[in-house]
Amino acid sequence: MIKLDSQEYARRRQELMARMSDNSIAIIPSAPLTTRNRDVEHPFRQDSDFYYLSGFSEEHAVLVLIPGREHGEYVLFCQEKIKEQEIWTGRRVGPEAAPETLGADDAFPITDIDDILPGLLEGKDRIYASLGVRQDFDHQLMQWVNHIKTQVRNGATPPREFGALDHLLHEMRLIKSDAEIAVMRQAADISADAHVRAMEMVKPGMMEYQLEAEIMRTFMAAGSRWPAYPSIVGAGDNACILHYTQNTEEIKDGDLILIDAGCELDYYAADITRTFPANGKFSDPQKELYQLVLDAQMAAIEQVKPGNHWNQPHEAAVKVLVDGLLELGLLEGDADDIIKEEKYRQFYMHKTGHWLGMDVHDVGEYRIDGEWRELEPGMVLTIEPGLYVSPDDDTVEEQWRGIGIRIEDDVVVTKDGCTVLTANVPKTIDAIENLMG
């Protein structure tokens, strides 16, 4: 299993500090613990920004970067090693070992943060933080700053300005290093295997969650701890519900099954969708719409190259879909008008993709100064057009109703085009029918 090494995290901290303004400080809290029900918590998953800079997966921690600080630029607050607590909640690194284990220059118990952090903020011109995301953190930050304000008559200087950390950090996260792409490639390979397994084992009569079980098993057997997002396994009409995650219904002969599932590996996501017939053979109407979505997807992937802007793949997909829907009689009118008035949204109501990385809908701007941004090598995105004909859409012939199709691949922008990371799952009609036959 390829994992990122500690140098990658150190390099990121250096890079972020180089982008920060003079005499500034950045503060990044770990993710909160959240309750599932009563005494049960959701599995803890570290905040992506926090992990990106630290490789540290514990809760109750705060990472502080202070470029130019004489006693160390990387300060970490974390849980102390306390035997009685570790017996209940697990092993901790602790502040004593944090310099050696995590590369921190200085580390303190999280319980001391209110005493120490105001002193680190004092005299700085600007604080970089993500504000407006977590009320408890915003509140705590204001308390630290207000504490300094109470000391102005003793000569303390409170920071005057807040800077958007997101902008600096997320532009870094948007461009993936070779090491990150290597991890994403593994996540993609494992996820591709899971989709292939689902196609191989499905039979009418199974429950949707039984296919989900095979996907989860494949992820975990290959070294992924959990999926990057809740898997969607929608058979028949359920494929037309974009965020269907109940996965509780029986798969019927004649259904198409839409599976949108990807694993998380060392904090990187894969995100794959395939749509295939439960009985191994596409019906004629299923074939028509499927081929149309596939043509749209290929046309979109062709637009993924440096210099093209973010929306070009989407525009290419929409053009193919609209022309095809006109030809099949699901839409009527003039293609340009339909595109301008977005009338295709009756069947295609989402965009053709999103950035992909540590978060499945990853960070990074899509527009710069109001214009779609240009694609650059190292960006990773999904290409995922679809068609969804509502089961009760009486504006179309009955044969089309209840067909939902999406085809989604993960694509890296390269120097002269792109590489599809998820090409291991078949997507042509012949390849799918051959695999399932």
Ligand code: GLY
């Ligand atoms: N799996 C979420 C998405 O495709 O955007």
Ligand code: MN
């Ligand atoms: Mn997806």
Ligand code: MN
């Ligand atoms: Mn996606």
